[in-house]
Amino acid sequence: MRQPRSDHRPRRFARAVAGAAVALAAVLGAGGWAADTQRAITGPPPGTAAWIADTTLGLRLPDPATASPAAVAAFFEQVPAAGQDALAVRHPLVVGNLDGAPVRLRYRANALALAEERGRELARATDPALPPRDQATAHGRAERYRTLLDGGRQVLAFDPRGRGLVAEVHGDLTATGRTAVVVPGSDIDLLSFDRPTDPYGTPTGMARALYDATGRQSAVIAWAGYTTPVGLGPDAATETLARAGAQRLTRLLDGLAVTTRPTAPATVFCHSYGSVVCGLARPGPEQAAGLVVLGSPGMGVDSAADLDPRVPLWATGRNGSDWIGNVPNVSLLGLGHGADPTDPGFGARPLPATGSHGHTGYFAPGTASLAAFAALTLGR
Structure with a gap:
């Protein structure tokens, strides 16, 4: 007698659940539990x-x-x-x-x-x-x-709602032909936008370093214009806040295109969870001259082919002390952010990270990563 064909769906579902649990556990284990979830600031000001x-x-x-x-x-x-x-x-x-x-x-x-x-x-x-x-x-x-x-100080955006949103410009946004936007990751808001400790882990510190590295021949926007996750918990492991942030990033880039009239659109630097925001925004060539991801847990896409092919994508190599390397690159049941952009199979162009340390050291002066970031901003 013919045996009934076994149904593998429960087994596949169990594997998916296990994978998602591993992803969440890894994210939480990297920095501790953040029990509270954030409500994204959306809508008009x-x-x-x-x-x-x-x-x-x-x-x-x-x-x-x-x-x-x-x-x-x-x-x-x-x-x-x-x-x-x-x-x-x-x-x-x-x-x-x-x-x-x-x-x-x-x-x-x-x-x-x-x-x-x-x-x-x-x-x-x-x-x-x-x-x-x-x-x-x-x-x-x-x-x-x-x-x-x-x-x-040149404050381009300020919203006191919630934890607060802010964006600051370094340089002359209306005179220079080259611009860059820094999109930060978790734990950034109005109060942590600029701090003396861990300066290159803040949007202001990153933007200042990049502005100086270009010989002040560019304008750089430190953009804390979306609600970021707090700590490493459910918000950091899902795309909810990134989707809301992607809409706000898109409006920023569209606004720059019609108010600054640059020789080229902005180069967008996406750090950590900010790379999920950039991946979901999927900017086109009118909005961005290129995307650069660093310390990325994934971009919410399977490969560079899922982004606009007319916008070059660079992925900064991960230094050995960056804890983001411990986060598995999966996307299951709404948890995780997908493939690793530094994987050669992802399709991003590689950038060096020599001299950088930790998760927030890629903009530190003297690093190969910062030198590469400056060259890209200047269109070299």
């Missing part, structure tokens, strides 16, 4: 309702939720300088975060927004109705806002 209702210029203002950066740029081209400045004063959080708005107008708007938010936090820091912990948090935020207001 605070103050959008008042912006849309503003009719003082006799013009319909572009809806931040639906207008493309190109449409925003076209709107501002018909508004005289005095009218633009008036909008920035009345709606600083909207104008400061509006991709497609003139760059220098955004700097002005964000300086105004930072000053306003600093005043609010200082009031909270001395509010006797608040518990000491909340007062301390408010004081810390007020101090961060003060540092972002000091020394003529």
